[in-house]
Amino acid sequence: MNDEFLKLRKQFPLLKNYPNLIYFDNGATTLKPNTVINAEINYLKNISTNPHSTDYKIGYKALEVLNNTREIVKKFINANKTSEIVFTSGTTQSINMIAKGLVNLINKDDEILITSLEHSSNLVPWIWLKQKTNAVIKNLELNDEFGIDINKLDQIITSKTKIVSFAHMSNTTGYTNDVKK
Known part of the structure; x- marks a missing residue:
């Protein structure tokens, strides 16, 4: 493996724990790099509310995170509108x-x-x-x-x-x- 590939693998804790693992089953569950894990932990600790219940302040924050995420995904996949982005479990x-x-x-x-x-x-x-x-x-x-x-x-x-x-x-x-x- 070249250095760039090894550097990429180091971003995934599971691959650190299983250095010989080659994982292609992303249709079922995608391995997460540290940046995603840290973002999920932050969300769960600080926001984790229903984004469709904006009767309280933190609900607005959850909706803001959801809308910002849709915008990022829209740009990443070159979609026309955020309404084209649907999040599912997999x-x-x-x-x-x-x-x-x-x-x-x-x-x-x-x-x-x-x-x-x-x-x-x-x-x-x-x-x-x-x-x-x-x-x-x-x-x-x-x-x-x-x-x-x-x-x-x-x-x-x-x-x-x-x-x-x-x-x-x-x-x-x-x-x-x-x-x-």
Whole structure:
């Protein structure tokens, strides 16, 4: 490992405790660097109230923190508006919400495209949607490095394709799919 990578790993207490750990299961739980842990501790010690109950002063502070966080995330992901930012408990809840929100828009034989290497958080919701709607799940072809074969996308995407869902970076192989293409 190079020095820059080792310096980055030192920011994560869990990786200090388990120096040989390679962790890709971020869809379930993301490891937190010290800056995040310290911010969470500060929030829990000093603010930890309902941001939607502004009947008291500290509730306003919680709402301010929430709104500021939305603004930071908006800029980080280049969203247009803070109203586009939704906080959930993780990938599993997020994709479940999307699948359940699409249940009345997906029809029999509509296609859902995923890969054979998806984390369960990006598999189970689509299986549920398939069962509810009689849609069809198809697997995107993978290349020799276990990433999506971008050159074959045009062949598999059809007019019946309604959902294409895959991990940007695989939690099983570490492969980073070129999402820009």
